[in-house]
Amino acid sequence: NLVTNTTSIILISMSKFLIVGLGNIGDEYTETRHNIGFKIIDELARQNNLKFSTDRFASITECKYKGKTLILIKPNTYMNLSGKAVNYWLQAEKIETENMLVLVDELALPFGKIRIGPKGSDGGHNGLKSIQESINTNNYPRLRFGISNEFNKGAQVNYVLGKWSQEEIKTLKDRIDIAVEAVKAFSFVGLQRCMNEFNNK
Numbered sequence: 001n002l003v004t005n006t007t008s009i010i011l012i013s014m015s016k017f018l019i020v021g022l023g024n025i026g027d028e029y030t031e032t033r034h035n036i037g038f039k040i041i042d043e044l045a046r047q048n049n050l051k052f053s054t055d056r057f058a059s060i061t062e063c064k065y066k067g068k069t070l071i072l073i074k075p076n077t078y079m080n081l082s083g084k085a086v087n088y089w090l091q092a093e094k095i096e097t098e099n100m101l102v103l104v105d106e107l108a109l110p111f112g113k114i115r116i117g118p119k120g121s122d123g124g125h126n127g128l129k130s131i132q133e134s135i136n137t138n139n140y141p142r143l144r145f146g147i148s149n150e151f152n153k154g155a156q157v158n159y160v161l162g163k164w165s166q167e168e169i170k171t172l173k174d175r176i177d178i179a180v181e182a183v184k185a186f187s188f189v190g191l192q193r194c195m196n197e198f199n200n201k
Helices: 002-015 033-047 081-094 126-135 156-160 167-190 191-198
Strands: 018-021 053-055 058-065 068-075 100-106 113-119 142-146
Touching: 002 018, 018 081, 018 167, 033 058, 033 068, 033 100, 033 142, 033 156, 033 167, 058 081, 068 081, 068 113, 068 167, 081 100, 081 126, 100 126, 100 167, 113 191, 142 167, 156 167, 167 191
Parallel strands: 018 068, 018 100, 100 142
Antiparallel strands: 053 058, 058 068, 113 142
16 A cells, blocks of 8 residues: 555656746736746736636636646746745655756846756746745746846846846747747657757757
8 A cells, every 4th residue: 555655746846846936926027027937927828818816825726738737837936935935836746856847047048048957056047046045046947038248347247137128039939939949849758858949859
């Protein structure tokens, strides 16, 4: 019985994923570069006709994909406390950190470029910093979405919290769609194959 129960727990944990979109709550932040994590999550939910509900530290919904369960969350704690939501939902849903994917904006990548990896530093990103402090590790997968770094010295905050340029808006939806496909691939074919397929797109 113990073996059967353990196997069941392992199978459940392998089929359940926590997908975390990072951003700030409030209408004034909706279309800002810093909120790309929210936008990717919102598009995945929209494509599956899902509605979010508000629960502990986050807006949350559940997506089924090819036998996998994806728990989608958007922390409502503001960016610099994102770790509270992540830590709570990892434990509440009994999900291992390797089955979590954090969607985050990345200044070091050209606009729309996607980089998926198994771990990394916070790179000065307040959301990632909060997650690392809350779960005591930086060994968790993340999808970084390039927002470029086309700003003058000292203007980083205004740039990150600024809205997309008209030029960026032309291709933003296509790039978000690719990110959504990457999220689904992460859950279905695993991190390595997901990286191989999407890191050059």
